[in-house]
Amino acid sequence: MACTTILAGKKATFDGSCMIARNDDNANGKFAVKKYCVVLPEDQPRTYTSVISHVTIDLPDNPMAYTAVPNVNPKLQGIWAASGINAANVAMTATETITSNVRVLGADPLVEYVPAKDGKPEQPGGIGEEDLLVLTLPYIHSAREGVRRLGALHEQFGTYEMNGIAFCDADEVWFFESVGGHHWIASRLPDNCYAVLPNSFSEDSFDLNDALTRQENFMCSSDMRTFIEENHLALTDGGLFNPRLAFGSHTDADHVYNTPRMWYGQRYFNPTTVKWDGPDAQFTPRSDDMPWCRKPERLITVDDIKYVLSSNYQGTPYDPYTKSPQAGIYRPIGINRTAFVSIAQVNGALPEGYRAIEWIAFASNVYNCVIPQFTNVLTAPKYLSGTTMDVTTGNLYWDNRLISALADPYHADCIVDVERYQQSLGAVSRQLVNEAIAKAADVIDIHAYLADVNQKIADVASVQTQQLLDTVLRTSTMEMTNSYQCSDQ
Incomplete structure (x- = not known):
């Protein structure tokens, strides 16, 4: 799915909440019909089979209740539960479809479904966006635990697509990115920072030593160092490993589809930190080297996140609603084919019984308004x-x-x-x-x-x-x- 994700740490927000948000955007010409609901433990499957990849997975027998934004008709392409918060006040949004390169995919191919043919049985594929929330969110009690469970699932079953997945609880925000068919990395967002993430591999600095030992701020597949070294994936000489260079794409399409969204989001949250416009701009909509995260110039609100996720580049020459010669040359953030927007807000300053709210709206964000819903409930309106x-x-x-x-x-x-x-x-x-x-x-x-x-x-x-x-x-x-x-x- 062609989505946009925003993360905000607890020291970067107006009330000390951790927040993760995402526009769930449909593929061009397709519109998934969505609803917002609560999934109770008795309604969670104990054996799960993917519609797209046909993989079957046995699930634990102790799921928690959780909110979700699934397809109304799961028979078409599966559940696609997408975003939610569970009874332990852990939020997850899945997924931000991301790009990669042939060196990564040649070293660790995606695990794609192969139908039965010529007397040979079908070969199930790996897991993907259709499956991830249902397989993960009902069983985790922290954002870190979410990263670990999802990482284990990727290593065991593989995946047929590259994805970025966000988790948060009352204290931490983590972002998980798959690497090829079985590998993955994850970074903890600094508490005083935010990130605006389009459909490209985003993390630009990664401490492999921490990820493979203490795991204070980074996690990854247990064989990640060997995988990088044997396949000559590192493109920097010394210093911290740069996963964006190693695992990401570097195509012309990124400069009209992905980098402009990161540029606009950082331009909004940090309007005076750097020069964004003009011939001497430090970063432009086509810049590949914008940082993964920044400290905002002021504290971030739910309304700020919704504004950026609704953006059509207003205030710039690229706004498609203007007559500028450059209008519409970049893919908007608030696009016509958005299925829904979800903003998960978990506030550790409040008691556990009512610290989590999910803000929901459907269709193009330019014309909607997010509706707050407390998630510690047994039913949805x-x-x-x-x-x-x-x-x-x-x-x-x-x-x-x-x-x-x-x-x-x-x-x-x-x-x-x-x-x-x-x-x-x-x-x-x-x-x-x-x-x-x-x-x-x-x-x-x-x-x-x-x-x-x-x-x-x-x-x-x-x-x-x-x-x-x-x-x-x-x-x-x-x-x-x-x-x-x-x-x-």
């Missing part, structure tokens, strides 16, 4: 979980999809109403969250209490989102090509 395969209204997925498609052709006419909606719904949602946190310490049944708060937020979202749909529909209808001002009324 129908407005978020009741998505149908048929196009309809009355659920957040299709309301968001319809608003996006109707508003985009008339962006200048609709965007003011969209921004008013985002401001209004965002304010009311946060008010309800703040009130809930203030009262939660005295609650006996925290699951029921938080589910009630989630329902109130969903009810407000339903009313305001459908009001926006009505407004956008009227605006777009009045702008139809066959309109005519003279009437008989």
